[in-house]
Amino acid sequence: MQLSRIIMDTPHDCESVEEIKEALQNNNPALAIAKIQEYLDRQKNTALNIAITGESGSGKSAFVNVFRGIKNGDAGAAPTGCVETTSEPTPYPHPNYPNVTLWDLPGVGTTKFPADQYLKLVGFEKFDFFIIISDTRFRENDVKLAREIQEMKKKFYFVRSKIDDVLRAEKQSQREFNETETKERIRDNCIQGLQEQGIQSPQVFLVSSFELHLHDFSLLTETLERELPEHKRNVLLFAMPNISQEIINKKKKAFQANIKYVASLSAAAAAVPVPGLSIAVDAALLIRVVKEYAVGFGLDIPSLENLAINTGVLFTDLMAVITSPLATIEITVERIFKVFSHCASSAALMAAEEGARFIPLIGIPAAMGLSFTTTYRMLNFILDKLADDAQKVFKKALNTTE
Structure with missing residues (x-):
């Protein structure tokens, strides 16, 4: 089993992957496996700190909550209100990805946090980027803060919040209402105002915390993902x-x-001539990875319950479109092997691996190859099913059809 061929066939400029390739080229599979495990763990543990700031009452806390998939008023939610509810920089870890933290910062320009000292007082060094939120035109304090952030060589983005309220009011007051034109006018107005105050090429996004799938939230996330360092892009994405x-x-x-990295760990376990060990390792790997898939796609029960509440679609209706046996339930060894049994080729490969391991000379390499192939196929099979379910749930939540 040539792990080097598997890893090296896929170009990648990540330093960790280059270290894996080097270990394999030097015929050091033990070091390669250690580096693979380190690479996978690093992705899960990479910290991402997002600063959410703006003046009091601008909708900062609501944005923090909805980004984390938590309803206002839930346990662990940032408190919301029409007055300033944040007196200190307050961290709100993502419930499913605790390495991602949104920080609800005090309003800019308060007595305790004057604009000219704001970044120093909130500890700007730890933040990867800033989102400056306003529910009206961006004010003097917002601009002062943006300039300070720019001087510190940090990224910042302007979010015009509560856009749903503005559009509703505009629709009621205008005889001929055009939503696209109205949003363009609001955005242009914000950009012009910021440019007049010395902000070059400001990035402004119109967002409603109650209608994330509408307006500019998708564009905001695409921009954040594109402008983050490569090793943090997937952290934000998930x-x-x-x-x-x-x-x-x-x-x-x-x-x-x-x-391919998870499958390589499976292949490494297959090199140990202990009956049943490879199967046990494969099951443990699959359980961990499939849980990550289910949570990442929002197919766990808490995520589906929140989606039902936020969209008004019945929880049972969302559940009804899910077909994968590994969504919405506890992932166990028994359920993993039940999926194995429905995939004849994978079941046959697994059985062949156990038998091949004890063939003299060629047995271990053959078992490693079979283990890699089995795990690789199974994870792709499961990922396809869960991704399909995630798309169905998304369409159902929006009451759309194919």
């Missing part, structure tokens, strides 16, 4: 709510890119 088919497809592609 924490994003599934508010578009494109995000679901991107998550699937990111999950798929790691399958």
